[in-house]
Amino acid sequence: xxAIAVPTSHGVxxxxxxxRLLVELDHADGRSALKRLGLETPGLAKLRAHRDKxxxxxxxxxxxxxxxLHSRYPxxxxxxxxxxxxxxxxxxxxxxxxxAQGEEAPIxxxxxxxxxxx
Amino acid sequence: MIIVxxxxxxxxxxxxxxxxxxxxxxxVLVDLVGLARSAGAVRVAPPVxxxxxxxxxxxxxxxxxAVALPHARSLFVCRPLLVLARSTRGxxxxxxxxxxxxxxxxxxxxxTPADVWHTRLTRVxxxxxxxxxxxxxxxADDAEVMLAIARDTGAVT
Numbered sequence: 325x326x327a328i329a330v331p332t333s334h335g336v337x338x339x340x341x342x343x344r345l346l347v348e349l350d351h352a353d354g355r356s357a358l359k360r361l362g363l364e365t366p367g368l369a370k371l372r373a374h375r376d377k378x379x380x381x382x383x384x385x386x387x388x389x390x391x392x393l394h395s396r397y398p399x400x401x402x403x404x405x406x407x408x409x410x411x412x413x414x415x416x417x418x419x420x421x422x423x424a425q426g427e428e429a430p431i432x433x434x435x436x437x438x439x440x441x442x
Numbered sequence: 443m444i445i446v447x448x449x450x451x452x453x454x455x456x457x458x459x460x461x462x463x464x465x466x467x468x469x470v471l472v473d474l475v476g477l478a479r480s481a482g483a484v485r486v487a488p489p490v491x492x493x494x495x496x497x498x499x500x501x502x503x504x505x506x507x508a509v510a511l512p513h514a515r516s517l518f519v520c521r522p523l524l525v526l527a528r529s530t531r532g533x534x535x536x537x538x539x540x541x542x543x544x545x546x547x548x549x550x551x552x553x554t555p556a557d558v559w560h561t562r563l564t565r566v567x568x569x570x571x572x573x574x575x576x577x578x579x580x581x582a583d584d585a586e587v588m589l590a591i592a593r594d595t596g597a598v599t
Contacts, residue, residue: 337517338489341552342496344515348556349500357560361511361567365501372498399552403517410553440517442485 333401335382336390337440340401342375349376389429393437402437411437413431454548454562456581456586456598457481467535468495470514474525474547481551483523483583490518490549493567502536505531508543516551521554524548524566524598526588528580544570544579568596 348354351363358365373418379387395401402411409416414434421441457477459596464470468491478484493514497503504510510533525547532541546566550559570576575595582588592598 334486334489335516338492341489341493341514341516341518344552345493345497345500348515351556354556354560357563360503361563362504363501363511367500371496371500373501401517401552403520403522403552410551442518442520 333386333440334384336343337401337442339375339378339390339439340358340394341383341389342371342378344389344398346371372404386429389438391438395440397437398437400433400437401440402435403442407430409437409439411435446485451558454524454598455481456589456592457469457497457525457593458584458588460585460588461523462527462529462533463556465529465531465533467498467510467533467542470527470545471495471534471547471583474512474545475549476518476522478547478549481523483521484519486518490516494547500535502538503568504538504540504542505567505570506540507570507573507576508532508541509546510542510568510577511546511548511563512567513548513563515550515552515554517548518553519549522548522550522554524592526569526579526592528582528588544576546570555575566597567597573585 349368390400399411402409405415407441412435420430432439464473471491471494475484475487479487484490493516494512503512527545529543532543535542548566571593578591579588582591
């Protein structure tokens with residue numbers, strides 16, 4: 325398990341949620357699915373501007389790690405449920421939780437995503 | 443306000459609220475996500491509320507005919523949840539001035555695949571598409587009747 329200092333995992337998780345929303349609204353399939361429901365998205369530019377502002381507010385170390393992972397995975401962060409990484413669905417070792425509660429950012433040894441314990 | 447939590451179905455847990463008191467969209471989102479948190483579907487409420495607000499900023503989720511379908515996939519959501527909430531007084535949802543009387547909040551965990559997500563959205567939207575379904579929902583006496591209607595129409599299993 326590699327690590328960096330952790331100021332706020334929730335902020336980066338929110339950024340990941342927002343990035344996924346942007347991809348969904350920007351992607352042709354997602355757009356057409358929403359259009360069939362009668363939903364338009366004229367405010368995408370506002371959302372992108374908000375995304376940039378949010379990214380600037382994060383700790384640069386977190387942001388750098390996140391951006392690097394995000395270039396590999398659409399979901400750079402994986403929630404942990406029942407000791408399982410929801411990115412690769414690998415079972416995490418019992419020591420992973422203890423490390424996450426320390427000052428280090430937990431990274432899944434299986435897929436390399438940032439792990440989020442909530 | 444009477445809330446009937448219903449046993450989780452194979453996929454989506456459903457909560458029904460027959461009469462919302464709040465009249466502003468953002469307050470409604472806070473209330474509904476708070477309920478979702480109480481039901482155990484949301485771990486941390488503020489980022490989910492914020493994501494829903496941002497989704498509204500990208501484009502309103504009001505479907506017309508007094509119905510809104512706010513929705514979000516988030517890392518802070520741990521299981522799929524549908525909240526059907528009715529407001530007799532109406533909610534100021536978007537700038538077009540039409541009041542919303544039925545809110546269908548759909549939440550799902552971040553790992554939900556896009557095709558599954560869009561299928562769920564379509565299914566839930568179908569609940570309010572036909573006038574007869576909407577009228578039955580608006581006329582339902584309580585939360586259990588609302589849920590029965592949602593099941594009848596196939597919006598929830």
